[in-house]
Amino acid sequence: MISPPLLKKGDKIGITATGRKVSPKDVEIAYTFFRSWGLEITTAPNLHSNAHTYLAGSDAERLQDFQQLIVDPDIKAIVCARGGYGTTRILDQLDFTSLYKTPKWIIGFSDVTALHLKLFKLGIKSIHGTMPILFPKAENADSIESLKGSLTGESIVISATSSKSNRLGKTTAPVIGGNLSLVVDAIGTSSDPDTNGKILILEEIDEYKYKVDRMFMHLKRSGKLDNLSGLIIGHMTDIKDSDLSFGETLEEVVLSKISQKNYPVAFNFPIGHQYPNLAWVHGSVMTLNVTDSESQLMPLF
Numbered sequence: 001m002i003s004p005p006l007l008k009k010g011d012k013i014g015i016t017a018t019g020r021k022v023s024p025k026d027v028e029i030a031y032t033f034f035r036s037w038g039l040e041i042t043t044a045p046n047l048h049s050n051a052h053t054y055l056a057g058s059d060a061e062r063l064q065d066f067q068q069l070i071v072d073p074d075i076k077a078i079v080c081a082r083g084g085y086g087t088t089r090i091l092d093q094l095d096f097t098s099l100y101k102t103p104k105w106i107i108g109f110s111d112v113t114a115l116h117l118k119l120f121k122l123g124i125k126s127i128h129g130t131m132p133i134l135f136p137k138a139e140n141a142d143s144i145e146s147l148k149g150s151l152t153g154e155s156i157v158i159s160a161t162s163s164k165s166n167r168l169g170k171t172t173a174p175v176i177g178g179n180l181s182l183v184v185d186a187i188g189t190s191s192d193p194d195t196n197g198k199i200l201i202l203e204e205i206d207e208y209k210y211k212v213d214r215m216f217m218h219l220k221r222s223g224k225l226d227n228l229s230g231l232i233i234g235h236m237t238d239i240k241d242s243d244l245s246f247g248e249t250l251e252e253v254v255l256s257k258i259s260q261k262n263y264p265v266a267f268n269f270p271i272g273h274q275y276p277n278l279a280w281v282h283g284s285v286m287t288l289n290v291t292d293s294e295s296q297l298m299p300l301f
Contacts, residue, residue, distance in 0.1 A: 001174070001283045002124045004077070004103040006153040009038030011076040014069035015132065016044035017056035019111045020084025022133060024048055027081050030132030034079075037148060042075065044068070055086045063090040071098045076105070077151065082133040083110025083179075091118055092190055099124055105151060107131070109277065110205075113178030116282040118191040120176055127151070128178055128201075128271070129279030142276035150279040158278045158297040160269045165251035166295060169264030172287045173229035175280060175297070177201035179272075184215045187222050196227040199288050199297075201280070203234030203272025209246040212239060213253045220257040230288040231258065231265045232297065235272030264288055266295035 007013075013034060015027065031041055044065035049057030056062060069078045091114055099122070106115055106126045119126045127150050130143040149156050176193055177183055180202045186192055204212060219225050236250050248256070251267060258265070266288065270276045280286070280297065287298045 002103050004105045007076055007151045012040040012042055012074050013077040013079055014042045014075045015079050015081055016065045016069055017047055017081040018062055019086030020082055021056040022081045027132040030135035033135055059089050063093055073102045078106045080108030080112045080131055082131050083112055085111055087111045087114040096122055110179050113182035116178055117186045117193050120283045121191055125281050125283040127279055128282045130277050139275040146279040155299050160295040162294055163267040165267055166290050167265040168290050170289045171230045171264055173197055173199045175199045175286045180204040180215050184218050195224045197229050199230040200228050201232040205237040205273035207239055209239055209241050216253055216257045225258050228263050230263050232269050233267045234269045235274040237273040264290040266290045
């Protein structure tokens with residue numbers, strides 16, 4: 001896997017939006033943080049376009065903005081301003097070829113999972129982490145610091161409290177994943193994830209429990225859960241039950257799909273649509289260690 005250079009003071013980063021629209025006030029505090037890290041900021045020309053009622057500009061505008069940042073050799077990282085929906089509308093039209101010559105970090109989570117999976121297929125690491133729209137929230141401080149650490153080379157160990165549903169064990173493997181809906185959505189596409197021998201991280205927000213079950217069943221039926229090295233479940237945020245209760249816990253939903261597997265499984269990881277949402281390098285080799293007392297995801301030193 002290609003690992004982009006770590007950032008240093010004076011480096012220039014680009015801010016764009018591949019999905020839902022953002023207003024200038026949504027991101028201005030993030031700019032203050034980035035500048036305090038010694039970084040220069042370039043904003044995409046159409047970042048605040050009103051050409052679409054939901055999306056951050058038309059598909060053509062968002063595609064042009066992202067493509068320009070990809071090919072600009074002076075840009076060392078591309079930060080997606082927010083998630084939502086819309087990345088897959090432009091994903092297959094993007095040309096990532098220049099990243100082999102001048103690799104750069106692409107950063108975000110949620111809908112940006114689509115980009116992470118595409119980059120993984122291309123053999124390029126990226127960063128699953130918090131985004132500018134969330135920088136104003138005080139409870140996001142740890143998430144912001146972990147993003148800074150990932151960009152500057154600090155070794156971030158992500159720890160999680162133990163769960164009675166965990167499966168103990170230790171494994172070292174490439175780590176991929178992100179938002180459950182986007183991982184499932186990628187199956188059968190140009191960014192279809194190869195999960196064999198990988199540590200798979202999954203998180204979700206604002207879904208009905210039966211739909212979460214359906215997505216995990218899809219992963220099972222498509223063989224994505226068969227040969228994992230390990231499975232990590234991050235924040236499962238605002239998961240709702242229907243009027244007719246589904247009758248299973250989220251842990252039961254997950255474990256019922258892998259009952260014949262023996263790889264380590266860890267719940268409660270601080271990754272996803274709650275705080276903290278600690279950053280990790282998508283595509284990097286990491287060690288998952290699940291013990292009685294806690295679980296840890298550790299980069300290789």
